Amino acid sequence: MMNTTYKVENIQSVSDIVYSNLRNMIFSQDLKSGDRLIESNIAEEMNVSRTPVREAIKKLEAEGLLEYKPRRGAIVKGISREDIIEIYSIRKAIEVLAVEYSVENITSEELENLRELSNRSKKHAEAGETDLFNKVLKEFNQQLIATSRKPRLIRLIDIHLDYLERFRLANRGQINRRKEAIEEHDEIIEAISKKDKEEARNAVINHLNNAQKAYLDVVLE
Secondary structure (H helix, E strand, C coil): CHHHHHHHHHHHHHHHHHHHHHHHHHHCCCCCCCCEECHHHHHHHHCCCHHHHHHHHHHHHHHCCEEEECCCEEEECCCCHHHHHHHHHHHHHHHHHHHHHHHHHCCHHHHHHHHHHHHHHHHHHHCCCHHHHHHHHHHHHHHHHHCCCCHHHHHHHHHHHHHHHHHHHHCCCCHHHHHHHHHHHHHHHHHHHCCCHHHHHHHHHHHHHHHHHHHHHHHCC
16 A cells, blocks of 8 residues: 555656646747647656656646647647737736735835846846846746735736746847836836825736737737
């Protein structure tokens, strides 16, 4: 009985590792939209059996990162217009709530850190340093939602930011949008610093509406 339990747990841990590796490859664009995942090839490359690979693929399908197509198998799913609208509808609902908590809970040190991150993002945008800009932008978003002090809310937002991060890496243009986003971040910071919940809510909604439009413009190109 002990050996059977160990084997089940061991298979599960291997499946988790394979899942994590594949997920990271999708978000880093090593696996791109439309790429086919072949169980036998993945198992060989990762030096595992096909069982944990199959379990990992099922989990990624359930998460919406892969889709099953007849005669092709598991394919890396792209991001559609409907996906973007749905993601931003969810983000508006939960990030408006998060920023209200941020107004209540943020410290002066955290506020100053957000200002510093915004300034760094400006410098990278002006220098055309796309990768560094995206890195700081991600850090800004993470730091901002962390000030809500609501772990479950933070996790929900992180999930949807991950999806959009993947799309951002695949579409590195939109220079004008970067400048607008920085200005919108500054408006959010200003509203939070004034402890003005209504202004903070409006700033977040404005930012997300504009971000959604920018993503949709790229998808429809």
